Amino acid sequence: MEVKVLDINGKETGRSVQLADSVFAIEPNKHAIYLDVKQYLANQRQGTHKAKERAEVAGSTRKIKKQKGTGTARAGSAKSPVFKGGGTIFGPRPRSYSFKLNKALKRLARKSAFTIKAQESNLFVIEDITFDTPNTKNFINVLKALGLESKKSLFVLGESNKNVYLSSRNLKRASVVTSSELNTYGILNANSLVLTEGSVEGIVENLSK
Known part of the structure; x- marks a missing residue:
């Protein structure tokens, strides 16, 4: 599959x-794809939720009324779940929602996500981006040149570049990752996937192991 390389001004480089x-x-x-995305979202959950059960609720354990003769159901402690302020049934x-997936399946999911982006013509390859200093305006200019200023986009770099990352950090619709940080959810969640020339080799190498 052959793709033309664009420069940061959106022009073909030849x-x-x-x-x-x-x-x-x-x-x-x-x-x-479903399993990999499910695992990613599950791993985002903190799992720190907790409700007090009847043994943990503060209150008296005295029997609140006599067993018989009241005409109502028998009742013991006020901490019973049937009463207001009682424990939760x-x-x-607290628990962990994470679960294990085989590496081969995760690689298949990422390959499938890349294929879908390519089939939808939402995959671009541009020349490597380098900024001398962090500059959000420069990154916005790149987005405008590629026609992505109003779309959710994911830029994939061959190696970590602090200036490029910091330039995009304040933008809600743009994200920057390296080829080793890619995940299926991130690929599919973006409207457009932008690969730098330097990232292509790393992507293929990571998914061919």
């Missing part, structure tokens, strides 16, 4: 890159 069909042109596996407890 160069092109060959994207491996084994990564960018496979048969998408939607179930693998089967309330949430």
Whole structure:
């Protein structure tokens, strides 16, 4: 799969890159995508929720009324879940929502996500970006040149670049990651995926292990 390389002004450079069909042109596996996205979202949950059960609620354990003769149901402690202020029945407890997925399945999910972006023509390859200093205005100019200023976009760098990252940090619709930080959710959550020339080799290498 051959894709033309654009410069940061959105113009063609006259160069092109060959994207491996084994990564960018496979048969998408939607179930693998579902599992990988599900795991990513599960890992974002803190799992610190907690409700007090009857043994943990503060209050007296004295029997609140006699057992018989009241005409109502028998009742013991005021901490019983049937009373206001009592404990919670089967309330949430702190837990981890994470679960394990095989590496091969996660690689398949990312390949499927790349393929979907390529099929939708929402994948671009641009020359490597370098800024001398962090400058949000410069990054906005890049977005405008590519026609992405009003779209959610994900930029993938070959290696970490602090100035480029800081230039994009204040923008709600733009994110910058390295090829090693990519995940299926991030790829699919972006309207447009922008790869730098230097990131292509790293992506293929990471997904070919």
